[in-house]
Structures are given as C-alpha cells and as structure tokens.
Amino acid sequence: MIEVGIAVALVILGYIFGSAAERRHFKSIIKRERELNRLAAVATRFPPEDTAWRQQLVTGNVVIASDYFKTFTASLINIFGGKVTPFESLIDRARREAMLRMKADAQSLGAEYIFNVKYNTSRISQFGAGAIEVMAYGTALTPPE
Amino acid sequence: MLISNLEFLPGYKIKRHLGLVQGSSVRAKHVGRDLMATLKNIFGGELTAYTELLQDSREEATARLVEQATSIGANAVLNVRFSTSSIAAGAAEIFVYGTAVELEDD
Numbered sequence: 735m736i737e738v739g740i741a742v743a744l745v746i747l748g749y750i751f752g753s754a755a756e757r758r759h760f761k762s763i764i765k766r767e768r769e770l771n772r773l774a775a776v777a778t779r780f781p782p783e784d785t786a787w788r789q790q791l792v793t794g795n796v797v798i799a800s801d802y803f804k805t806f807t808a809s810l811i812n813i814f815g816g817k818v819t820p821f822e823s824l825i826d827r828a829r830r831e832a833m834l835r836m837k838a839d840a841q842s843l844g845a846e847y848i849f850n851v852k853y854n855t856s857r858i859s860q861f862g863a864g865a866i867e868v869m870a871y872g873t874a875l876t877p878p879e
Numbered sequence: 880m881l882i883s884n885l886e887f888l889p890g891y892k893i894k895r896h897l898g899l900v901q902g903s904s905v906r907a908k909h910v911g912r913d914l915m916a917t918l919k920n921i922f923g924g925e926l927t928a929y930t931e932l933l934q935d936s937r938e939e940a941t942a943r944l945v946e947q948a949t950s951i952g953a954n955a956v957l958n959v960r961f962s963t964s965s966i967a968a969g970a971a972e973i974f975v976y977g978t979a980v981e982l983e984d985d
Binding site: 755756781796800850858 | 881882883884885886888889890916919920921922923924926927929930933934937959960961962963964965971
C-alpha cells in the first residue's frame with residue numbers, strides 16, 4: 735500500500751515539475767530560435783565557393799532527463815502500442831536545444847552559415863527511461879576579414 | 880589543424896590523402912552524480928553534469944584525433960564524424976573519426 739502511495743506521489747511530482755520545466759524550456763527555445771534565425775544551418779555538403787570562407791567545426795550538445803510522469807505514461811502506452819507522445823516532446827526539446835547551442839557557438843565566431851549539419855542521438859544511463867543525449871555538429875563558415 | 884565535417888574546402892586543394900584517423904574516450908561519472916541524475920529522473924530537466932562530461936569527453940577524443948593526424952604529417956582532418964555509445968552501465972564512449980589530408984592553398 736505504501737509502495738503504491740510512493741509511486742502515485744512520484745507520478746504527481748513528476749507531472750507538476752516535469753511539465754513546468756517543459757513549458758519553460760519550450761518558451762526559452764522558441765525565444766532563442768527567433769534570435770538565431772538569421773544564422774542558416776543546412777544539411778548540404780557543398781559550401782559556396784565564391785569566397786574564401788574561414789571554417790571551423792562547431793558543436794552543441796545536451797543531456798535531458800525524462801521525468802517520472804513521462805516514464806510512467808510511456809510504460810502504459812507501451813502496453814497498448816501507439817504514439818509515445820511524452821518521449822516525442824522530450825526528444826524534440828533535446829534536438830532543438832542542441833541545435834541552438836551549436837548555433838550559439840557559431841555565432842560567437844561570427845559565422846554566417848553552418849554546413850553539413852548532423853545529429854547524433856544516444857541513450858545515456860542505466861536507470862529507468864534514463865536520459866537522452868543529442869549532439870549537433872556542422873562546419874561554420876565565417877566570412878574572411 | 881583544420882577540422883571540418885565537409886568533404887572538401889573551398890579555397891584549398893587536397894595535396895595528399897593520409898587515410899582514416901580516429902580518437903576515442905570512455906568516461907563515467909562518480910556515484911554521487913549518478914544519484915543526482917536518478918533524482919532528476921523524477922522531476923525531469925537537463926542533466927548539466929552529464930552534458931559537461933560528454934563535452935569534455937568529446938574534446939579529449941578530438942585531441943587524440945588531432946594528435947594522430949599530426950603524427951602522420953596531416954594539416955587537416957576532413958569529413959569528421961562523431962558517434963556515441965553506452966558501453967557499460969554509467970559509462971559512455973565517444974568516438975570521433977575522419978580523413979587526414981594534407982591541404983594546399985589553391
């Protein structure tokens with residue numbers, strides 16, 4: 735009985751803190767995406783050859799943990815199958831955050847483009863649904879001085 | 880040392896291909912950090928300690944890649960790729976590889 739109580743309490747705590755954190759995070763992501771909108775990040779492998787661009791590898795990474803509510807609902811969905819929306823938003827946050835950090839890195843170099851952007855996703859840690867790590871990397875092109 | 884994940888660089892000519900170079904690094908956090916992460920799993924959010932750990936790990940792997948490239952006389956590494964895998968409980972391996980080349984101004 736006590737165990738059930740603890741589990742229910744954890745789910746409620748996870749829901750309250752987890753969804754508040756998610757809302758805050760999305761708000762911050764949208765704000766920063768607008769600020770960095772001008773810096774184009776593309777997946778093309780071939781950079782323009784008109785200028786002698788300076789180039790440098792830029793990276794951005796983030797590790798985001800799942801909350802107890804997400805882990806719990808995901809395990810319920812796992813029984814019946816279907817879209818695991820709690821994890822969809824989690825991974826979306828991680829990807830966009832990694833992209834933003836990469837862009838911030840490029841902006842600090844004064845870059846105008848990031849070419850050949852690649853994402854790398856991996857599952858971190860042994861416990862529960864654990865956490866996911868997303869890394870974004872690409873080559874920043876900076877106009878010559 | 881120029882590191883890029885493009886296959887060629889505008890303004891440069893590839894003089895010599897020197898083959899694949901690589902670097903890797905395996906790291907783990909101490910138990911206290913893992914415990915904190917377990918707590919964080921209730922509330923959700925970013926695990927800053929792990930973000931930093933992986934960042935450091937990546938830098939070290941890249942340093943090893945550069946070291947290897949330098950030793951064979953390369954001045955650039957092109958088409959660099961990163962890969963991550965968790966090889967044991969609590970430990971992650973970061974692997975970085977690319978093609979070592981000798982570049983020349985066009």
